[in-house]
Structures are given as structure tokens and as C-alpha cells.
Amino acid sequence: MVDYNTPVTDGELHAYVDGELPPDRSEAVEAWLASHPEDAGRVAAWRVQAEAIRARYGATIHGPVPDRLTLSRITRSQQPATPAASHYPGESDTGAAGKSRHRVPTRTPQTSQARRPSRADVVANSAMRS
Numbered sequence: 001m002v003d004y005n006t007p008v009t010d011g012e013l014h015a016y017v018d019g020e021l022p023p024d025r026s027e028a029v030e031a032w033l034a035s036h037p038e039d040a041g042r043v044a045a046w047r048v049q050a051e052a053i054r055a056r057y058g059a060t061i062h063g064p065v066p067d068r069l070t071l072s073r074i075t076r077s078q079q080p081a082t083p084a085a086s087h088y089p090g091e092s093d094t095g096a097a098g099k100s101r102h103r104v105p106t107r108t109p110q111t112s113q114a115r116r117p118s119r120a121d122v123v124a125n126s127a128m129r130s
Helices: 010-017 023-035 037-060 071-078 119-129
Strands: 091-093 103-105
Touching: 010 023, 010 037, 023 037
Parallel strands: none
Antiparallel strands: 091 103
């Protein structure tokens, strides 16, 4: 039985555009769209957009995933670099060829436990080098 009084969610509208709704719910969505012109306009725009995406990228959907987009490559590129050997206890060398221009503390003053440099540390140090 189709319940035409149940409000239609945005998720259902998207599923309708993609052809992913069960037939009984599709009927309810069609009835909803007939009485809600604003939603019908959005659905029509989404259909045009979906067709443009399929026309542009449809041929690549079944091709192999490029190496640069594989999960292992992405997660590997997001891991922070290991700091070089330290010249002083509690500090790491961020310079090149043993030249210690800017040091990033690897221990917090409160706990003296080793930590990785934060993004703020990295950004601040790269700004100093510029």
C-alpha cells in the first residue's frame, strides 16, 4: 500500500533521481512531486545534473582506479614525516644536512612525553623558512 501522506525526504528524492527507490515508494514520491512544484523543480535540476555527470564520466566508472587514488596511497601520503635525528634532547632537527635552523619541540613541557609536531608547528616552521 502506498502512503501518499508521508512526507518525502531529500534522501528519498535523491534515491528517486538515481532510480534506487522501491516501486511503491517511487509512486509515493511521484504523487508528492505532483503536488509540490518546488521539489519537482529540484528533482528536474538534479536529473539534468546526473545526466551531465553520466555523459562526462560514465565511461570511466568501470575502469581501473588510478594508483594516485588508491586508499593505501592516500593514507601513506597523509602520514607525517619522521623527524630527523636530534642534536639536542627533546628537539628535532628540521634543517637539511645537519644544519639545525628551526627546531620543533618533540616533548611537551607539562608532561615530557614525546609528541609529533602539530600542524600549527609545521605551518609556523615553514613560514619561518620562507
